Amino acid sequence: MIRSEREGDVVTLVIDRAEALNALNHATLAELGAALESIAADTSIGAVVVTGAGEKAFVAGADIAAMETMSAAEAKQFAALGQSVFRRFELLPQPVIAAVNGFALGGGLELALACDLIIAAANARFGQPEINLGIIPGFGATQRLPRRIGVARARQMIYSGDMIDAEEALRIGLINRMTGVGEAADTARQLAASLAAKAPLAMRQAKASVGVAGELDLDTGCRYESEAFGLCFATEDRSEGMRAFLEKRKAVFSGK
Numbered sequence: 573m574i575r576s577e578r579e580g581d582v583v584t585l586v587i588d589r590a591e592a593l594n595a596l597n598h599a600t601l602a603e604l605g606a607a608l609e610s611i612a613a614d615t616s617i618g619a620v621v622v623t624g625a626g627e628k629a630f631v632a633g634a635d636i637a638a639m640e641t642m643s644a645a646e647a648k649q650f651a652a653l654g655q656s657v658f659r660r661f662e663l664l665p666q667p668v669i670a671a672v673n674g675f676a677l678g679g680g681l682e683l684a685l686a687c688d689l690i691i692a693a694a695n696a697r698f699g700q701p702e703i704n705l706g707i708i709p710g711f712g713a714t715q716r717l718p719r720r721i722g723v724a725r726a727r728q729m730i731y732s733g734d735m736i737d738a739e740e741a742l743r744i745g746l747i748n749r750m751t752g753v754g755e756a757a758d759t760a761r762q763l764a765a766s767l768a769a770k771a772p773l774a775m776r777q778a779k780a781s782v783g784v785a786g787e788l789d790l791d792t793g794c795r796y797e798s799e800a801f802g803l804c805f806a807t808e809d810r811s812e813g814m815r816a817f818l819e820k821r822k823a824v825f826s827g828k
């Protein structure tokens with residue numbers, strides 16, 4: 573089950589299947605997808621946090637009990653569902669922060685990888701243990717993990733199935749920040765509120781431009797950036813931002 577909690581301009585999505593360490597089954601993924609659809613359409617939401625219920629797990633992976641009886645065709649369909657839901661995180665106009673409060677394994681790490689930023693508590697553990705189940709990652713890790721931490725480290729994690737701790741994750745650039753135990757969600761919400769206070773149209777262009785960085789050659793990517801840069805100049809927020817700087821006051825952005 574997905575709980576959606578709103579505080580000001582920030583929505584927190586809580587994956588709440590604590591009895592299975594928040595493992596993702598078909599229904600949970602579908603609910604997550606539906607929640608993202610309404611967030612994408614709501615311009616009053618400035619940033620999103622996604623986290624897991626309880627202190628023990630962010631998400632311990634796709635639901636192994638549900639996968640156990642799947643045929644090859646059903647497994648392929650399940651992988652496609654997870655991939656399309658996670659892709660929606662990347663395509664949301666708002667920035668998304670994963671607040672990792674324990675195990676982020678398999679599909680759980682893949683979910684975090686689809687978020688813009690990852691904040692993790694000191695007790696967080698990350699891994700792609702699929703190889704130990706006789707399968708491989710199916711929600712995008714073979715593609716997003718090498719882009720995030722480099723091919724050598726991604727191979728090590730995906731081939732070994734071993735977990736790494738939050739300190740190691742910070743050292744190799746998998747996560748952005750480490751917090752005390754139990755503090756990841758609050759820290760993520762504070763960061764989300766500060767991002768929600770920025771000019772939303774510029775934030776959207778920043779997210780989209782960085783989003784294509786791993787996919788385009790440098791010249792095409794830079795052309796994409798100059799288009800996005802130009803679009804920012806058509807907004808009232810850029811006039812306000814520049815005027816406020818020159819008048820030595822804090823900018824008040826309207827999202828126009």
Ligand code: CO8
Nearest residue numbers: 592593595632633634635636647651677678679701710711
């Ligand atoms: N799926 C279903 N149930 C789970 C999962 C899971 N991924 N993880 C934990 N649970 C359940 C346990 O079965 C247990 O249930 P019960 O209390 O009814 O016995 C409960 O959660 C608590 O778990 P543990 O007793 O195992 O807790 P421990 O503290 O002993 O261990 C671990 C915690 C280390 C996180 C351990 O639970 C574990 O190893 N979990 C599985 C991790 C894993 O292998 N994840 C990867 C799954 S595969 C995947 O994500 C592929 C994604 C792509 C799919 C593509 C589509 C086909």
